[in-house]
Amino acid sequence: MSEVHEDFDHNASEFRADPLPYYKQLREAGTGQSKNYNGLWYVPTYAEVTAMAHNTDGFSPAQGTMFPPMNDRPMLPMESDPPLHTEYRHMLMREFAPKAVAEWAPTIRETARSLLEDMFKEPPFDLGLDYAKLLPTAVICKMLGITFDPVFQQWVEDSVYRRISHPKEAREATDSVYSMFRELLPDRRANPGNDLVSLVLTSEIEGEVMDEERVLDFCFFLLVAGLDNTNFTIRALLHQMAIDQDLQKRLIENPDDIPAAVEESLRFFSPVIALGRHATQDVEFAGCPMRKGDAAVMLFGCANRDPQEFENPDEFDIDRFPNRHVAFGVGPHRCLGSNLARVEIAIAIEEVLKIFPGFKLAEGAETRYDDLGPLIVVAAE
Amino acid sequence: MKLKVDKKLCQGHNRCVVLAGDLFDADDDGYAFIVRQPETEEEIQLARRIVRACPERAVILSED
Ligand code: HEM
Ligand code: SF4
Numbered sequence: 017m018s019e020v021h022e023d024f025d026h027n028a029s030e031f032r033a034d035p036l037p038y039y040k041q042l043r044e045a046g047t048g049q050s051k052n053y054n055g056l057w058y059v060p061t062y063a064e065v066t067a068m069a070h071n072t073d074g075f076s077p078a079q080g081t082m083f084p085p086m087n088d089r090p091m092l093p094m095e096s097d098p099p100l101h102t103e104y105r106h107m108l109m110r111e112f113a114p115k116a117v118a119e120w121a122p123t124i125r126e127t128a129r130s131l132l133e134d135m136f137k138e139p140p141f142d143l144g145l146d147y148a149k150l151l152p153t154a155v156i157c158k159m160l161g162i163t164f165d166p167v168f169q170q171w172v173e174d175s176v177y178r179r180i181s182h183p184k185e186a187r188e189a190t191d192s193v194y195s196m197f198r199e200l201l202p203d204r205r206a207n208p209g210n211d212l213v214s215l216v217l218t219s220e221i222e223g224e225v226m227d228e229e230r231v232l233d234f235c236f237f238l239l240v241a242g243l244d245n246t247n248f249t250i251r252a253l254l255h256q257m258a259i260d261q262d263l264q265k266r267l268i269e270n271p272d273d274i275p276a277a278v279e280e281s282l283r284f285f286s287p288v289i290a291l292g293r294h295a296t297q298d299v300e301f302a303g304c305p306m307r308k309g310d311a312a313v314m315l316f317g318c319a320n321r322d323p324q325e326f327e328n329p330d331e332f333d334i335d336r337f338p339n340r341h342v343a344f345g346v347g348p349h350r351c352l353g354s355n356l357a358r359v360e361i362a363i364a365i366e367e368v369l370k371i372f373p374g375f376k377l378a379e380g381a382e383t384r385y386d387d388l389g390p391l392i393v394v395a396a397e
Numbered sequence: 398m399k400l401k402v403d404k405k406l407c408q409g410h411n412r413c414v415v416l417a418g419d420l421f422d423a424d425d426d427g428y429a430f431i432v433r434q435p436e437t438e439e440e441i442q443l444a445r446r447i448v449r450a451c452p453e454r455a456v457i458l459s460e461d
Contacts (some may be wrong), residue, residue: 106426109409109426109427110425110426110427112427113409113423113424113425113426113427114411114414114423114427115423115425275415337446337449337450338446338449338450339450340412340450340451340452341452342452344410346408346452346453347408347453348408350408350409350410354409354410354411355409355411355427
């Protein structure tokens with residue numbers, strides 16, 4: 017047992033401000049137990065994260081994946097076990113497969129353009145606040161078949177982004193989102209469309225349609241699952257291109273390199289820091305005695321800097337090969353929205369580069385971070 | 398020489414499809430399948446790269 021694990025807290029601000037020294041120590045010690053969150057285990061290396069994610073018999077997400085939890089309802093399909101999980105995934109997979117996502121691409125591009133046009137009307141603007149943050153919400157609303165309005169954006173933000181800093185407001189916002197879906201279901205049930213809400217409402221799981229509460233759990237998670245992380249990756253890559261003009265020039269001249277830059281951003285910035293499991297039985301994992309019911313979190317960001325898997329892990333290198341990062345997780349629960357996220361991020365970057373090639377951070381603007389990543393203030397020319 | 402995707406391991410990461418669209422495609426559910434076997438030396442090299450690129454180690458190139 018190492019000291020570094022004992023006091024470690026993945027939500028602590030000192031860690032968030034400068035994670036690399038913690039990551040190094042945690043990886044060197046391997047999996048270990050902390051005093052925080054009732055003895056949470058931290059799983060830091062690439063090999064250990066991969067092993068835990070693949071062991072769905074031994075480690076279950078069904079009792080919660082977040083510490084502290086987001087709310088007391090399950091996030092579906094993530095917080096479920098096979099065979100149910102397999103059915104859930106089957107229901108949704110087609111909508112998030114590359115073909116389906118490719119059909120959404122023109123809509124994503126239009127949305128990105130119109131957000132940029134609105135943003136340009138009111139300089140100075142911030143690509144983080146006025147663009148990166150809004151795009152993923154606007155897109156998923158269209159997929160769910162719901163109207164995107166400012167109140168709604170606020171609920172989503174409070175519910176997702178402020179759950180640690182303002183738990184009470186976050187909770188109320190979550191309730192508002194649930195109520196909004198609850199009100200919309202009767203009409204959707206009567207007039208199902210081509211959207212995700214209708215799909216969940218009408219699909220049969222274990223031979224029958226799901227009750228309303230379970231449908232709502234799907235609606236809520238499908239709405240919020242991809243917002244902060246997609247936004248974060250867009251911001252982080254935009255910021256990287258603002259401070260590294262050579263990278264930006266290369267991506268302007270070779271747009272075909274954008275997907276590789278997106279992939280490396282996912283690895284390097286790993287927007288999802290930690291997600292957890294509970295041990296389903298007493299087990300020895302990575303040499304550690306875990307008891308049935310013990311909670312453990314996989315540190316995806318830490319694994320993505322593991323020198324055992326990645327050469328020069330702390331270098332941002334879009335030519336890296338192979339780049340088997342675990343930013344989307346790995347194994348059967350691996351992100352269902354990864355194809356969508358990749359396309360959104362790539363389009364978001366392409367559209368900024370078209371409208372604003374050679375963009376820089378505004379004169380005198382220092383990079384600031386809010387809960388959602390770097391704020392990128394860009395001055396109008 | 399035979400290029401295969403192990404359907405039990407594939408989780409639809411789609412690295413293969415992005416990096417070698419001539420050899421791999423994704424089905425309607427997002428799982429990868431082989432479009433055609435690599436032919437030229439260049440394609441065989443590419444196939445070897447994809448074996449390394451798949452995060453689930455689901456792409457298999459048997460050398461016999
Ligand atoms: C850069 C953006 C994103 C990142 C980094 C990300 C990351 C992740 C991670 C790490 C998991 C693994 C959960 C686990 O192992 O417990 C996950 C699961 C999931 N993500 Fe994403 N995600 C992103 C975008 C999205 C988007 C846009 C959606 C769209 C709705 C989405 C929907 C889901 C769903 C439904 C799951 C649960 C999958 C399952 O348990 O079978 N994600 N995501
Ligand atoms: S890269 Fe691997 S896991 Fe991903 S689709 Fe191809 S074979 Fe499947």
